[in-house]
Amino acid sequence: xxxxxxxxDHELVRxxxxxxxxxxxxxxxxxxxxxxxxxxIEAKKHKPAVVLMDVNMPGIGGLEATRxxxxxxxxxxxxxxxxxxxxxFPTRLLEAGASGYLTKDCGIKExxxxxxxxxxxxxxxxxxxxxxxxxxxxxxxxxxxxxxxSQREMQVMMMVTQGQNVQQISDKLCLSPKxxxxxxxxxxxxxxxxxxxxxxxxxIRHGMIENGENI
Numbered sequence: 001x002x003x004x005x006x007x008x009d010h011e012l013v014r015x016x017x018x019x020x021x022x023x024x025x026x027x028x029x030x031x032x033x034x035x036x037x038x039x040x041i042e043a044k045k046h047k048p049a050v051v052l053m054d055v056n057m058p059g060i061g062g063l064e065a066t067r068x069x070x071x072x073x074x075x076x077x078x079x080x081x082x083x084x085x086x087x088x089f090p091t092r093l094l095e096a097g098a099s100g101y102l103t104k105d106c107g108i109k110e111x112x113x114x115x116x117x118x119x120x121x122x123x124x125x126x127x128x129x130x131x132x133x134x135x136x137x138x139x140x141x142x143x144x145x146x147x148x149x150s151q152r153e154m155q156v157m158m159m160v161t162q163g164q165n166v167q168q169i170s171d172k173l174c175l176s177p178k179x180x181x182x183x184x185x186x187x188x189x190x191x192x193x194x195x196x197x198x199x200x201x202x203x204i205r206h207g208m209i210e211n212g213e214n215i
Contacts, residue, residue, distance in 0.1 A: 036065030070097030
């Protein structure tokens with residue numbers, strides 16, 4: 001039996017995936033979480049074999065949650081299921097320890113196939129994700145400016161565009177406010193923006209966040 005933890009801030013999404021996964025005799029959903037912080041608690045409680053993880057969620061989000069969950073259990077298999085196919089999301093999540101990456105327009109058969117594949121110790125990328133990653137490696141490709149960010153800078157960027165301030169980010173990432181400020185100014189320099197509003201608008205243009213609710 002492959003035990004699964006569902007992590008998504010939309011209850012309807014979790015409920016739909018749970019019901020569809022329950023049709024498979026070899027897969028059992030053992031828990032749900034609506035953010036990265038809850039995912040860590042539920043993972044310690046239920047010890048799932050596989051986690052289905054969204055990226056954009058309140059709090060620390062999927063990137064930091066993936067890193068923390070893999071530190072908690074290096075054998076845990078994490079499959080990202082998100083609307084974001086654009087780089088650098090796939091690369092950064094795989095670097096953080098994800099074993100698979102799918103977009104939410106995939107079918108339940110592909111999700112099941114991905115769960116079974118990563119459970120065997122292999123990686124699984126949706127066809128559109130593999131193509132996107134391959135295209136960005138080709139000479140002359142139009143790369144996103146966000147690809148210049150480190151994994152930690154990406155994490156801070158995502159939290160800033162959620163409207164979180166330096167102290168809030170500091171508390172959630174267990175880093176000093178001074179360190180967070182350093183990361184924030186560094187990503188401003190790399191992206192040639194001067195403030196949070198410009199950063200958020202740039203993130204929207206490049207598909208890094210889902211909408212403009214924060215501006």
